[in-house]
Amino acid sequence: GNSVTQMEGPVTLSEEAFLTINCTYTATGYPSLFWYVQYPGEGLQLLLKATKADDKGSNKGFEATYRKETTSFHLEKGSVQVSDSAVYFCALQGGSEKLVFGKGMKLTVNP
Amino acid sequence: DTAVSQTPKYLVTQMGNDKSIKCEQNLGHDTMYWYKQDSKKFLKIMFSYNNKELIINETVPNRFSPKSPDKAHLNLHINSLELGDSAVYFCASRGDGRLKTDTQYFGPGTRLTVL
Numbered sequence: 001g002n003s004v005t006q007m008e009g010p011v012t013l014s015e016e017a018f019l020t021i022n023c024t025y026t027a028t029g030y031p032s033l034f035w036y037v038q039y040p041g042e043g044l045q046l047l048l049k050a051t052k053a054d055d056k057g058s059n060k061g062f063e064a065t066y067r068k069e070t071t072s073f074h075l076e077k078g079s080v081q082v083s084d085s086a087v088y089f090c091a092l093q094g095g096s097e098k099l100v101f102g103k104g105m106k107l108t109v110n111p
Numbered sequence: 112d113t114a115v116s117q118t119p120k121y122l123v124t125q126m127g128n129d130k131s132i133k134c135e136q137n138l139g140h141d142t143m144y145w146y147k148q149d150s151k152k153f154l155k156i157m158f159s160y161n162n163k164e165l166i167i168n169e170t171v172p173n174r175f176s177p178k179s180p181d182k183a184h185l186n187l188h189i190n191s192l193e194l195g196d197s198a199v200y201f202c203a204s205r206g207d208g209r210l211k212t213d214t215q216y217f218g219p220g221t222r223l224t225v226l
Contacts, residue, residue: 034214038152043201044217087152097142097205098167099215101154 002027006090006102021075023090031094033073038087115218123224132187134202141207143185148199
């Protein structure tokens with residue numbers, strides 16, 4: 001079945017540091033890939049998505065590129081802020097329409 | 112103008128009780144979902160309904176019964192609550208685009224604590 005493997009953390013960075021959160025997937029066919037973010041005490045919000053190979057999703061300074069050859073969708077941000085402290089989830093959606101999530105990674109950014 | 116809303120936000124109850132969580136979406140979406148997030152933040156789908164019909168049921172105990180009175184609502188009823196049911200439950204909805212890859216929009220979650 002479909003699955004997502006991502007860095008679990010927790011990770012602590014200083015403000016303005018570079019962020020990479022690795023995400024790889026296993027799926028049949030051509031799934032859509034997503035990054036969701038959960039800020040403290042809140043629900044899930046879509047951060048970015050990509051629906052086909054080589055697509056790049058971007059939002060709020062975050063980027064991720066759908067790499068079919070390496071089955072990856074790594075999340076990057078060049079300079080993190082304290083307000084980026086949250087739990088980040090990589091997810092895929094295949095033909096069955098259900099989202100399959102990675103285990104989430106808690107990021108804390110210190111001033 | 113909340114897109115996906117859930118009530119209550121917090122629910123504390125005793126083992127053995129029956130409780131319901133309500134979900135409503137005002138996005139005009141056809142498909143709605145329930146997800147469970149455990150204490151380690153792991154998220155897993157429980158149910159999916161499309162236009163009031165059950166589409167996905169992910170090996171969830173029979174004590175959990177979703178009910179969709181109309182396509183804008185998907186409520187979750189839980190009988191005989193157990194300690195292991197303590198979690199955060201998220202409702203989500205998705206538009207019924209042609210490719211069925213549209214984004215799922217999540218509610219704020221309901222934190223259920225069973226004592």
